[in-house]
Amino acid sequence: MAETRWLDDAEQRAWRGYLRMNTVLGAALSRQLQVDSTLSLPDFEVLVHLTDVEDERLRVSELARVMRWEKSRLSHQVTRMERRGLVAREECLSDGRGAFVVLTGAGRDAIEAAAPAHVDAVRRLFFDAITADDVDALAGISQRVIARVEANDVCPS
Amino acid sequence: MAETRWLDDAEQRAWRGYLRMNTVLGAALSRQLQVDSTLSLPDFEVLVHLTDVEDERLRVSELARVMRWEKSRLSHQVTRMERRGLVAREECLSDGRGAFVVLTGAGRDAIEAAAPAHVDAVRRLFFDAITADDVDALAGISQRVIARVEANDVCPS
């Protein structure tokens, strides 16, 4: 490998800014959820995907796939959520190995209560701070970076 | 609160893209470090700040301040790094409560070995994927969002 090319001034500004935006925005949104609701950000994501489907139930592996989570991560998360009654596990009759994750009434209540304030926070803290051009620019940047990273990874999906 | 205004199409694209860029880029960079070095991303950050100062030593609270980490978080991190010999704690003579975090030889070796590949990864996965205009746009977006979030928080810094 040739000698390392370090970041120039503009790049440093952008990189540090990006990192810091991530941390402060992520922290603010997750704190907002914890304060205004009974849900964490990971809880919220799981419940969003469950409410999105017909029967409010999904096979564990299918849920992991659409969320792009590792099976193990989802399994741990479901264990924690099950303990609090937000979801339930149910066995799959047609495949003895399989399991469903099922939305419970408490889970539905929780996300319905939490969603409006969360969306408001995203709008208030993010979209209200930037212009329509910024929105498009960011969408483009994201797509290009994602493509680059995934081309770099072993990416057999 | 009036009824919630949900995200429109362009906003959804930008938001999902942004979130996904965060996760894939963060995962790729932290995996790169773990594979090519003996350091994690948090290890790396701590060591960067220690190598940045004159004596390669900082008071715990000063280090926490410049990194914008909670004291508690830093204390846990230092405990783990101390266990691996990357840093050491030293008591402060002029203030009986205080403590220094000191870079060790092993810590210096570790970050010198890890830094080039990490910077290369940032360039390759991020800056090589976007244009100079994108860099400036992102810096601007970040600044505005950070300002907005910090205005929203209780922000007595």
Next chain:
DNA sequence: CCAACTTGGATGACGTGTCAACTATTCCGT
């Protein structure tokens, strides 16, 4: 049919982060 392989999922160990509680020192007003 059955042994090898694959797949779905759970689990345990450990690193990381937050929050709340705690200890020990220093500071400060009277």
Next chain:
DNA sequence: ACGGAATAGTTGACACGTCATCCAAGTTGG
């Protein structure tokens, strides 16, 4: 000088993520 408040730092409990491992149930080739 002394008692209460602020400060420095650690600790423990718990949530979250990753990795490696394990197990049970399905699949498949001979």
